[in-house]
Amino acid sequence: MILIDGKAIAEQIKQEIAEEVRQIKLKGYKIPHLAAILVGNDGGSLSYVTHKVKDCEEIGFKSTLLHFEDNISQNFLLNEIDKLNNNPDVDGFIVQLPLPKHIDEQTIINAIQPSKDVDGFHPVNVGKMVLGLPAFISATPLGIVELLKRYRIPTQGKHIVILGRSNIVGRPLSILLSQKGIDGTVTVAHSKTTNLKELCLQADILVAAMGQPGFVTADMVKHGSVVIDVGTTRVPSTETKSGWKLVGDVQFDEVAPKCSYITPVPGGVGPMTRIGLLKNTLQAAKSRS
């Protein structure tokens, strides 16, 4: 069994991007610039955005954090988005979700100029991805594909079963993994799937992305299969200083011995989800220069 070290791969990719940024600076080209909008003071969101900004600094990007109170109006936010859309110095930007309830998330996402939508959430980017056209792809699916590639895990003709059909993980991942070049035979399972265990046992690659801690047990996994755990549920814990820990969708201890490869939680898919944003921002900056 090989443990997929997402942390190490993420670090490696960050170094690769940092090297590209050094080259950009040497040539005197414009430095990639990511902006992030945060609304309100949710602890999780604040922490995510802070990490993203820190990642930018580490690899030499320029970054801007716009932090607004949670009582701003939707129109105020749309106006800020418009400013970023029209700011030639900003290559890409994100609006950290979730937003306060009085603001419609889809309206906000639709307002982002697709060529600056480095989260890959705009319908145009989703559509282009489906059609196999160049597009910004959202971070988690992109990170998983990258892990499979870096570990040279064969995908062609393999039966890939994805548990979960969310718009940000299961759905886009199912499309990417069955496209030409990757060529997996992909099944999307979900809460209404009846023969779940039977289906999982067929999987050469099993992706657990439903957000149900410990859902996948050893009896659901074929010997020698690859298991990718996308779950990251926070549960209270007395073992950590913070008082909580991250738990995946897979019962790691009992499943791991049956696998050829498996991602741990934390340290598997998680670190890769911060890389997609950097890759997309670099791509945005390149395509604008």
Added chain:
Amino acid sequence: MILIDGKAIAEQIKQEIAEEVRQIKLKGYKIPHLAAILVGNDGGSLSYVTHKVKDCEEIGFKSTLLHFEDNISQNFLLNEIDKLNNNPDVDGFIVQLPLPKHIDEQTIINAIQPSKDVDGFHPVNVGKMVLGLPAFISATPLGIVELLKRYRIPTQGKHIVILGRSNIVGRPLSILLSQKGIDGTVTVAHSKTTNLKELCLQADILVAAMGQPGFVTADMVKHGSVVIDVGTTRVPSTETKSGWKLVGDVQFDEVAPKCSYITPVPGGVGPMTRIGLLKNTLQAAKSRS
């Protein structure tokens, strides 16, 4: 075994739309108006477009056919699209594919205003469909979903195996059938799939959409399953006046006795592919009034 009569269902839906158009006229609202652009003189394309225009007339839509020589430039065509985008009388329009080789199809599709893209080919409409947002959905997937609904064929939790991952049939259909409300467990198989027969034998609903005449044989089909044949390959024939006939992807004679439901070719999915355009145009007209 029940034969799915796509011709009868298509006729029924046309009558329903015609009745809606009568109501629109009675109320004095604007009559739905579909425009179609045809470039060149390919026999198949000419026949398709002519049928589409005839369908419009039958149900009371206004229709316009713009027929250009195959030596027009891409810029000329883009200019014509721009006129239709800005013509308030036109609710929706299509550009018949394929286009001559010197014109880039994706550039043309991208130029169509998404709110008038009644073929549902624009990345925005594809992306919205994936995200479960209101969108124009392309005709063949929409027609298949409609057939399943009209025949009250259960889909929730059923294993649906789709053979083929094209952008206009397999891919969008796989997304639609696994969305909430339809809730199928969908597998997309394709030319690189290794365990194809084993997979097909698991299917409660098998959709053949690879364009390989007679590919699906009786030994690939589970007793009591539903088989949807999307194939429509023209092959030479001495039996018909035209000198050719349409052949599906399924060996109908041997497969049909094993099925609970099956679509014939012709007369199954085919007639439904002309309905999507009418439904989308009606929807476009309604959303503009």
